[in-house]
Amino acid sequence: MEGVEVSFECEAEKPDPVVWFKDNNEVLPSSEFIINTLNNTFHKLTIVQPNLADKGKYGIQCIKKKDISSCADLDVKEMPDAVKQMSQHDRNMFLKAAKSGTAARYYIRVMIVGKSGVGKTCLLRRLMNENIDNVKSTDGINIEVKKCKINLQTQKWVFTSDEEFSKAAYQNEQYADCGFWDFAGQKEFYATHQTFLSTNAIYLLVVDMSKDFASKSHQDMIEHEFDKVGGN
Numbered sequence: 001m002e003g004v005e006v007s008f009e010c011e012a013e014k015p016d017p018v019v020w021f022k023d024n025n026e027v028l029p030s031s032e033f034i035i036n037t038l039n040n041t042f043h044k045l046t047i048v049q050p051n052l053a054d055k056g057k058y059g060i061q062c063i064k065k066k067d068i069s070s071c072a073d074l075d076v077k078e079m080p081d082a083v084k085q086m087s088q089h090d091r092n093m094f095l096k097a098a099k100s101g102t103a104a105r106y107y108i109r110v111m112i113v114g115k116s117g118v119g120k121t122c123l124l125r126r127l128m129n130e131n132i133d134n135v136k137s138t139d140g141i142n143i144e145v146k147k148c149k150i151n152l153q154t155q156k157w158v159f160t161s162d163e164e165f166s167k168a169a170y171q172n173e174q175y176a177d178c179g180f181w182d183f184a185g186q187k188e189f190y191a192t193h194q195t196f197l198s199t200n201a202i203y204l205l206v207v208d209m210s211k212d213f214a215s216k217s218h219q220d221m222i223e224h225e226f227d228k229v230g231g232n
Helices: 088-100 120-127 162-168 187-196 216-223
Strands: 006-011 018-022 033-038 042-047 056-062 069-074 107-113 144-151 175-182 202-205
Touching: 006 056, 006 069, 018 033, 018 042, 042 056, 107 120, 120 144, 120 175
Parallel strands: 107 175, 107 202
Antiparallel strands: 006 042, 018 056, 033 042, 056 069, 144 175
16 A cells, blocks of 8 residues: 555575666665665565555566566555545554554543442542542533543653643654543443443443442443444
8 A cells, every 4th residue: 555665575595686676677776765685695675655656566686697586566555535634643653553563552541430429420530630529420411531641651640631632642652642431320321322432442340349249230331231332
């Protein structure tokens, strides 16, 4: 795909100088094409950010023995429009993931769930170093969201305002952004919560330890009510 680094490698039995070709035209080292050689036996051609014009047949040939050669076809697919419309940072992250097959997540949601009145909102405010005076039960229509940043080097939490959080988000890989979602605990609101749940989130189940923890209601909350969680 466009933008995803591509490499061709060839290892020869004997140390001989070689030349790289694209569609029978010699490829010279440049900012786009990087040519590496190790002991004149291991040869590598890297196309840093291929585009549609880089499609073609690439080959390597021994200069002294022109009958010794190898070639391969390169097909470059067009980058999806959705990716082209991303910010430069997000596009680079996408291309990095496409190349390696994995990507580090620098934003995670922590879903605070539990029965009504067990202290979910109080816990959230304690985590955010906020006052717990005048805490009211969370209404099912209003999901309270709090945000913080975590320094990946020191593991310390950094608390900022929503405006500061938005401006600073995703500027570098030093911090992970964390969002805490406080859901209403009334059973009648469980169905509406499905829209916001994700398999990529962390679920913090809050319970009242003075009550029977083995209660069927807790089992239902974990295994039944969240059985249709989405993948975003």
